[in-house]
Amino acid sequence: xxxxxxxxxxxxxxxxxxxxxxxxxxxxxxxxxxxxxxxxxxxxxxxxxxxxxxxxxxxxxxxxxxxxxxxxxxxxxxxxxxxxxxxxxxxxxxxxxxxxxxxxxxxxxxxxxxxxxxxxxxxxxxxxxxxxxxxxxxxxxxxxxxxxxxxxxxxxxxxxxxxxxxxxxxxxxxxxxxxxxxxxxxxxxxxxxxxxxxxxxxxxxxxxxxxxxxxxxxxxxxxxxxxxxxxxxxxxxxxxxxxxxxxxxxxxxxxxxxxxxxxxxxxx
Amino acid sequence: xxxxxxxxxxxxxxxxxxxxxxxxxxxxxxxxxxxxxxxxxxxxxxxxxxxxxxxxxxxxxxxxxxxxxxxxxxxxxxxxxxxxxxxxxxxxxxxxxxxxxxxxxxxxxxxxxxxxxxxxxxxxxxxxxxxxxxxxxxxxxxxxxxxxxxxxxxxxxxxxxxxxxxxxxxxxxxxxxxxxxxxxxxxxxxxxxxxxxxxxxxxxxxxxxxxxxxxxxxxxxxxxxxxxxxxxxxxxxxxxxxxxxxxxxxxxxxxxxxxxxxxxxxxxxxxxxxxxxxxxxxxxxxxxxxxxxxxxxxxxxxxxxxxxxxxxxxxxxxxxxxxxxxxxxxxxxxxxxxxxxxxxxxxxxxxxxxxxxxxxxxxxxxxxxxxxxxxxxxxxxxxxxxxxxxxxxxxxxxxxxxxxxxxxxxxxxxxxxxx
Numbered sequence: 001x002x003x004x005x006x007x008x009x010x011x012x013x014x015x016x017x018x019x020x021x022x023x024x025x026x027x028x029x030x031x032x033x034x035x036x037x038x039x040x041x042x043x044x045x046x047x048x049x050x051x052x053x054x055x056x057x058x059x060x061x062x063x064x065x066x067x068x069x070x071x072x073x074x075x076x077x078x079x080x081x082x083x084x085x086x087x088x089x090x091x092x093x094x095x096x097x098x099x100x101x102x103x104x105x106x107x108x109x110x111x112x113x114x115x116x117x118x119x120x121x122x123x124x125x126x127x128x129x130x131x132x133x134x135x136x137x138x139x140x141x142x143x144x145x146x147x148x149x150x151x152x153x154x155x156x157x158x159x160x161x162x163x164x165x166x167x168x169x170x171x172x173x174x175x176x177x178x179x180x181x182x183x184x185x186x187x188x189x190x191x192x193x194x195x196x197x198x199x200x201x202x203x204x205x206x207x208x209x210x211x212x213x214x215x216x217x218x219x220x221x222x223x224x225x226x227x228x229x230x231x232x233x234x235x236x237x238x239x240x241x242x243x244x245x246x247x248x249x250x251x252x253x254x255x256x257x258x259x260x261x262x263x264x265x266x267x268x
Numbered sequence: 269x270x271x272x273x274x275x276x277x278x279x280x281x282x283x284x285x286x287x288x289x290x291x292x293x294x295x296x297x298x299x300x301x302x303x304x305x306x307x308x309x310x311x312x313x314x315x316x317x318x319x320x321x322x323x324x325x326x327x328x329x330x331x332x333x334x335x336x337x338x339x340x341x342x343x344x345x346x347x348x349x350x351x352x353x354x355x356x357x358x359x360x361x362x363x364x365x366x367x368x369x370x371x372x373x374x375x376x377x378x379x380x381x382x383x384x385x386x387x388x389x390x391x392x393x394x395x396x397x398x399x400x401x402x403x404x405x406x407x408x409x410x411x412x413x414x415x416x417x418x419x420x421x422x423x424x425x426x427x428x429x430x431x432x433x434x435x436x437x438x439x440x441x442x443x444x445x446x447x448x449x450x451x452x453x454x455x456x457x458x459x460x461x462x463x464x465x466x467x468x469x470x471x472x473x474x475x476x477x478x479x480x481x482x483x484x485x486x487x488x489x490x491x492x493x494x495x496x497x498x499x500x501x502x503x504x505x506x507x508x509x510x511x512x513x514x515x516x517x518x519x520x521x522x523x524x525x526x527x528x529x530x531x532x533x534x535x536x537x538x539x540x541x542x543x544x545x546x547x548x549x550x551x552x553x554x555x556x557x558x559x560x561x562x563x564x565x566x567x568x569x570x571x572x573x574x575x576x577x578x579x580x581x582x583x584x585x586x587x588x589x590x591x592x593x594x595x596x597x598x599x600x601x602x603x604x605x606x607x608x609x610x611x612x613x614x615x616x617x618x619x620x621x622x623x624x625x626x627x628x629x630x631x632x633x634x635x636x637x638x639x640x641x642x643x644x645x646x647x648x649x650x651x652x653x654x655x656x657x658x659x660x661x662x663x664x665x666x667x668x669x670x671x672x673x674x675x676x677x678x679x680x681x682x683x684x685x686x687x
Contacts, residue, residue: 016395020381020388027383027426103375104396105355172314175304262358265351266295 006107014110014117021118036122037129040081044073047194059196064139064231071137074130075228076193076221082123082152083159083217084184089115090163091170091180098268108261109254112163120156127152134228144227147234151223154239154246158216161249164257171260171267191217192225213238216245283367285450285481286330286353291362293323293348293505322348323359324505330483330498332367335476337496337513338485339520345505346485350374350454353483368449368481371397376439382428386419389427390442397446407445414471415441437464444471450481469495489598490655493517518654521592522640539584540615541651544577545639547659549628554660566628568663568674574623576639578651583616586644591623594636594655601630601672607642629674632663 026035048070058069066072093115094101094108101108127148134141141148170176190212192200197218201209213219220242223234301315302308323345330336338346351357353364354372379396380389390411394404404411412420415437422430430438444451453472472495476482486492492499492513499516501509509516549566566572574591590605604623637659640652668674 012400013395013398016392017379020379020384020392023388024381024383099375100379100396102356103378104372106396106398173303173305173308175306179305265356 007109010106010110013106014114017110017114018117018121021114022121025118033125036125040074040077040126043077044070047073051194059229061139061230062232064229066134066137066139066229068137071130071134071139072225072229073194074133075224078123078126078130079151079155079221079224080188080191080193081126082119082155083220084188085122086116086119086156086159087162087166088177088180088184089119090159091166092177093163094167094171094264095174095177095268102265102268108264109164109257112167112257113160116156116159116163120152123152130228139229139231141228141231144231147227148224151220151227151234154243155220157250158220158242158246161246161251161253164253165249168257168260168264171264187215187217190215191221193221196225197222216242283332284329284365285332285334285367286483287365288326288328288330288349288353289363289365291323291326291349291352291359291364292321293345293352293357294360295320295322295348322505323352325362326502326505326507327362328500328507328510330481332481333476333479334498335472335482335484335496337492337499338483338502339487339489339492339499339517340502343504344502346502347454349502350452350483350485354452366450369398370450370452371443371446371448372452372454373440373443374452374454376436376443378439380427380435380439383426385425386423386427386430386438390423390438393439393442394446397443398448399446407447411438411441411445414445414467433464440464440468444468444475447475448480450483451475452483452485454485455487487598489517489521490596518652521638521654522649522652539580539582539650540587540641541579541581542576542639542641542653543579543618544575545637545653545657546573546575546577547637547657548573548575549659563634564657564659566659566661568630568632568661568665568668569627569676572625572628574625574637574639575620577618577620578615578641579618580615583614584643584650585614587611587615587650588642588644589621590640590642592638592640592654593630594638595672596634596636599672601635605642627676628661629676630661631668631671631674632661634658634660 026033051069056069058067059072060067090112093111097111101111131141131145166176166180197209197212200212204212219235219238223239223242226232226234296317297320298315298317300311301317302311302313303315308314326345326349338349340346348357350372351374352359353366354370354374355364356372356374377389377393379393381392384392390408391401391404394407395401399407412423415434419430419434419438419441422434427435427438451472469491472482472484484492484496494513496513498510499513500507501516501520509519547564547566549564549572550570552565553562554565555562576589576591588605588607588611590603590607592600593602595601606621635658636655637657638652638654639656640654641650642648643650663669663674665674665676668676
């Protein structure tokens with residue numbers, strides 16, 4: 001079991017592993033950094049095209065008045081990708097770093113943490129692109145950036161909690177990785193990334209909407225839409241609910257990870 | 269540690285770098301392992317396994333500033349003990365206390381990323397070994413220097429372009445420049461060429477002479493004996509022996525060479541002692557470049573006499589005499605004994621035993637000669653002196669220079685026109 005002091009001590013390693021991940025990711029590829037943007041841009045292009053074919057109306061930002069479907073998608077996809085890639089990456093992180101874990105001692109949680117922070121770095125790049133596009137479209141998002149930073153931080157905590165649990169589980173059961181992939185697909189469509197929550201309310205009523213919002217990702221993603229697309233504050237009550245989830249998962253994750261940590265080197 | 273012969277290796281004033289207390293470690297050996305949710309659900313268990321004690325109640329103190337060797341055959345638990353010291357593994361029972369900053373060299377270049385440059389990997393590996401960025405910056409030049417010119421020239425190339433030799437040199441160079449207070453080294457020196465190994469050992473000596481503690485797991489017994497000031501011998505997870513290197517290595521070699529338990533029954537002191545070992549060839553001698561002293565030289569195929577002199581404290585019945593010849597890397601080349609062949613019924617006073625070898629069929633090279641005396645059962649070594657006498661073999665047949673044994677044969681065939 002590693003203490004908090006040990007994690008503080010190992011912060012340089014966390015930084016180095018994060019940098020390794022970031023630098024190593026696109027080394028040797030022609031387009032380099034551009035790849036990290038190509039993925040969300042492609043998704044945006046596909047959805048924009050199909051929704052245009054289906055004749056769907058772009059949501060109107062309130063109070064921003066923005067009415068560009070691609071930007072609505074983009075402001076949802078960037079945080080969604082952050083969530084999906086960090087949970088997915090964190091799940092496999094301990095197994096992927098098996099050779100390091102069985103050869104060197106360090107607080108093992110570093111591996112999960114640095115995976116999430118390297119994904120977070122890509123997210124920051126994507127967020128910057130989103131901000132630039134929003135500014136071009138006339139949305140003055142700059143004053144809202146501190147709120148976005150808070151949201152990203154909250155999301156990072158949520159992903160870390162989930163990641164710690166799944167990373168350990170994946171050491172014992174290697175198909176957890178695949179189950180996570182399936183779970184993320186289900187979550188994608190039960191979270192307002194490509195559609196609006198108002199659709200759920202129209203279809204299932206207020207009660208249906210309430211049940212829908214029990215999924216903490218709903219209001220988390222919704223918050224990005226509100227802050228970046230609509231230019232208004234998120235729902236504070238529901239944000240507290242999301243923060244509660246993040247805190248609970250972080251505690252459960254930390255306890256569980258610490259319990260299994262000493263055995264990781266021999267189980268790998 | 270019930271049957272271990274433990275000597276006090278640290279005086280009271282000597283602070284202890286690593287204190288190992290009653291450490292036991294168990295591994296699970298799975299016969300069936302269900303490593304997927306699907307399999308575990310269908311079979312209702314995570315697998316069946318046997319519990320296997322790899323370390324069994326080991327206690328020892330490693331004094332600060334010492335160079336400490338861990339020896340033992342494969343599966344004896346020495347690497348597991350090292351990993352427990354490095355905190356990679358957690359003992360099931362007992363405790364290990366380390367005083368000072370520890371760095372473990374279990375794999376060179378742990379965490380190297382093939383796509384990143386040598387420079388980036390130095391920082392990465394340094395962080396893995398517990399260095400801060402500033403500390404790595406301070407050491408960067410000496411790290412690259414130590415790794416050699418080839419690495420220095422390629423320091424900004426991706427590490428995947430490095431040869432395995434360069435990779436290892438860079439990895440080692442980082443590790444020894446960490447300058448930890450306690451350095452654990454596991455067999456990593458088996459890699460690399462001789463020149464590189466020599467520099468590694470030199471570096472370990474520098475570290476230990478500056479008061480740092482080095483713990484070495486190695487199969488290279490001659491190195492362990494030469495470099496370490498304490499050696500521990502693990503066997504089957506138990507600590508068998510801790511003490512002076514030559515003694516422990518000898519005891520271990522006796523077990524290896526003669527295949528018998530080698531812990532000497534010291535209750536009454538040995539009744540027979542080997543007082544001298546001599547190799548007698550045609551009388552040629554020369555100064556060994558490495559040792560700086562004169563050694564006997566024998567030609568391949570020449571006759572030699574191996575002689576041991578003994579001294580008895582009291583009459584001893586049916587002693588068994590044996591010689592052992594080793595190559596310098598520790599391979600047993602020959603091991604003639606009187607067991608079941610010859611031997612006196614009783615020895616008293618002093619005397620000599622001689623083995624006449626009509627032709628010494630060893631290929632040219634340097635060897636060591638040792639001797640041992642066993643009791644009548646052949647089970648217990650009464651005295652043994654291993655690798656005591658160095659001798660060299662030279663030869664005139666350029667066709668037989670490799671391996672250990674010269675066959676001295678004669679070639680036949682259509683292509684040969686031999687004089």
